[in-house]
Amino acid sequence: MSHKTSAQIRQEFFDFFAEKDHAIVDSAPVVPKNDPTLLFTNAGMNQFKSIFLGEEEALKHEGKLWKRAADTQKCIRVSGKHNDLEEVGHDTYHHTLFEMLGNWSFGDYFKKEAIGWAWELLVEKWGLDPDRLYATVFEGDEADGLPVDDEAIELWKSETSIDHDHILKCGKKDNFWEMGETGPCGPCSEVHIDLRSDEERKKKPGAELVNMDDPRVMEIWNLVFIQFNRKPDASLEKLPAQHVDTGMGFERVCAVLQEKTSNYDTDVFTPLLNEIADLAGLKYGEDEEKDIAMRVIADHIRAVTFSIADGASPGNDGRGYVIRRILRRAIRYGWDVLDFKEPFFYKLVDVLADQFKDVFPEIKAQKKYIVNVIRSEEKSFLKTLGQGIELFNEMVEGKKKLSGEDAFKLHDTYGFPIDLTELMARERGVEVDVEEFNKHMKAQKERARAAGKFSVDQSETNIWYAVTPERSSEIRIHEFVGYDDAETEVEILATQKRR
Secondary structure, three states: OOOOOHHHHHHHHHHHHHOOOOEEOOOOOOOOOOOOOOOOOOOHHHHHHHHHOOOOOOEEEOOEEEOEEEEEEEEEOOOHHHOOHHHEOOEOOOOOEEEEEEEEEOOOOOHHHHHHHHHHHHHHHOOOOHHHEEEEEEOOEOOOOEOOOHHHHHHHHHHOOOOHHHEEEEOHHHHEEEOOOOEEEEEEEEEEEEOOOHHHHHHOOHHHOOOOOOOOEEEEEEEEEEEEEEOOOOOEEEEEEEEEEEEEEHHHHHHHHOOOOOHHHOOOOHHHHHHHHHHHOOOOOOOHHHHHHHHHHHHHHHHHHHHHHOOOOOOOOHHHHHHHHHHHHHHHHHHHHOOOOOOOHHHHHHHHHHHOOOOOOHHHHOHHHHHHHHHHHHHHHHHHHHHHHHHHHHHHOOOOEEOHHHHHHHHHHHOOOHHHHHHHHHHOOOEEOHHHHHHHHHHHHHHHHHHHHHOOOOOOOOOOEEOOHHHHHHOOOOOOOOOOOOOOOOOOOEEOOOO
16 A cells, blocks of 8 residues: 655645635644743644634634634643653654644534544545544533533444444543633543554453553544633533534654554654764664664754744743753753764754745745754753763762752753753662752752842933934834834834943
8 A cells, every 4th residue: 555645644634624614724833922821832722712712703814704724733742731751752652843633613513523524534535444443532520510422422423433332431631621721621522543453452452442541542633522611710601602623643643544653654754863863874773772862853853943933942941941951852862872972953954944845834934043043052052061961970970869969060060951960860770859959949049139139230221312312202112023024124213322
């Protein structure tokens, strides 16, 4: 059987929903523009939040209003319930950056179409074996006063040819979706696929492995039925309009359709892995420890590149710190395991720019800038990395525990984030005294705050000097246009003289 490329799979998803009157929209940036509640875009629905909250009627797209949409959304999940950075690279189906294919209905179609179309695409169009598919539905929740989602169960029976024994009821943790502590929410129905061999499937039914973190029995598509609003007092009210919000992991579905057991064996990742292997003078697939390092690097360059393209650069706080951690984790694996002692990470941006030129052109458009940012981060980190690793090795020599003071020294002098130190310690079977480390961090912050009180006399820095005297009375502040324009014409009206 000839396999589809990832680009074809993505396009077939768009075409399928375009035929069903969906607007095919662009991915929102992975750095949310004006959502203070969110570090990174972590789900496809983020850009439609205002429609779900009823602040907007429908989706404006190409001069028309749409009640249906579909897209691929770049998502980053690195913290909180959605991902543990340390798993990435060790397993083969979690990523820091991934694409989520999704289709939406804004008060238009509901469960019947969502379920029927999911089956139509997976089984009739893409030819997946129905015998390997399972559907989970919400089993109800007493505390919330919610019954079993019988409606969804009946629709799986009437709209699809699924084996009725493959419809499973699951609890709130897996089958009730909430946008946040408050806001739109509702039951969901997930499609899982069992990729084990026929013998294994005879021995143990897949139904027993759904939602059990078995890499061979995994969720591929989540259909969320938004029908409630969670109030601040935790009660639920019915929404006036019901919506559908679905999300399908693109890298996972590529692995399934290309008959690979790992996302990293699909053509989403092979161009990167080949490039890393070439740079290291190795072959992927010959040594598990080196393979893990290559997977970490291939995953992390995507998250770092997409973030920088969308406006979040490595830094010391918030998003910037997350990006810096991801970047440093990749560089340390490269240094330690693949013997990259010179900057190499930035060389991978080319592969991504080329690979995604049609679907995410922003990488190609900003390639030079992205390369420069990554290369300068690499240079500064590599400088201290070698010394830091040597010092770390001395610190843990013959010990079972690294003191908080030592961990703080690594942080303070060599820029090692605590999770990097913990990762290195874990590989050596050494514990880290994180509690003591945190005390040192706190003390440092207090010292910095105290020091900040004796800074330069700033009593006059806010005196403005008009450039053209007759304008001085009307210094105008204009709106920031940098979201849309890279440059703009301005007139300088006044300056602040530095003494």
